[in-house]
Amino acid sequence: MRIQELTKENTNNLLSDLLKRSPVNYGSYENDVREIIDNIREKGDNALFDYTRKFDKASIDSSNIVVTREELEEAYNEVDPKLIDVIRKSLVNIRKFHEKQVQQSWLNTSSGIILGQKVTPIEKVGVYVPGGKAVYPSSVLMNVVPAKVAGVKTIYMTTPPDKDGKICANTLVAAHEAGVDVIYKVGGAQAIGALAFGTESVTKVDKIVGPGNIYVALAKKAVFGHVSIDSVAGPSEILVLADEKANPRYVAADLLSQAEHDELASAILITTSRDLASQVSEEIDKFLETLSRRDIISKSLENFGYILVAPDMNTAISAVNEIASEHLELVVKNPFDTMTKIENAGAIFLGEYSSEPLGDYFAGPNHVLPTNGTAKFFSALSVDDFIKKSSIISYSREALEGASTDIMTFAECEGLTAHANSIRVRFEEEK
16 A cells, blocks of 8 residues: 655545545546436436336336345245354344434423424435345445334335346345335335335335445435435445554454455555554555455555654644545544544544444444445434434413514514514414
């Protein structure tokens, strides 16, 4: 990996490179995506099935678009029982973590005034799950569990079929274990359009979540406003902040764990030790000789891999906050103390035994995280993403009368005389 001194200029150049990976910058794909979405909206099932034949080479129609109970049973027979056991253990951890996020409705009463907030689950949610080469049953769990904990009534999942019209068995088992209600055998931008607008066979939902390729990401962006979405996510990224005490082999392994996702994935080490920087680079070269996805990793590191040597820890932390990485590992002497200085990160992993894959699969916190610097203003997927909050307001006659002059003054200041009149008429003498 390239080793550079950490300077403001290098940080700015790095940020510029990283932002080029954002789906919002792939305008050349948007016309194709818009055409797919418009066709789905206009022609419904006919367009949906045509696109499935075109892109997935699968003959799907209204008679076989929904996964059956028999197909679920077949999937359970195909999946290694050890994996099923791990899925169930992970589900326990993920559910426990997200149950801590549940909010309750509340009311406060005082002198004829009742104010409060009503928390209501979203009714229908669509979860997109990638297929093909990118099959991630862990993402099924992370997207479905917070929705279930929030109380979403019905969860619809879409995932592309293979050419025989089958869905990956691991994905089906994960979906069933997590509590998905309906599974559709469709993928790509066409699946997002179907969930957003509905077709004869696919139910329109209120919100769409889940990862996907650039077409899926841009399709989610295109339908936002007609439905809610989680985010327009970019490629995966990891930033490791390490001092001279860090184990270079551990750091190298963790950087590679994200670089293997995608040629656009980013892996960055910021350290105060030039010796560690050199050692990590050497360890990466050794690992690359044995890893199965070394071609993807090599491209990722060539394009978006950096080792930056900082003059001191304060400078390093400032750069960490500026980059605002999806995953941040703190492999330093006092990680809990350093954590208090971190302002921008999707998920923070403390200490050398809190490796990033722990969060991907098992610990419990959600692995659907903000990317491309959006951790400055976005958060991990949570129960909050699957609820709505309605304000509650109730005033007695006496309470409103006490506030009436103030309200009318405000309304008349804004030139909204009908607003003021709405208050005034309640206290005029009846004629």
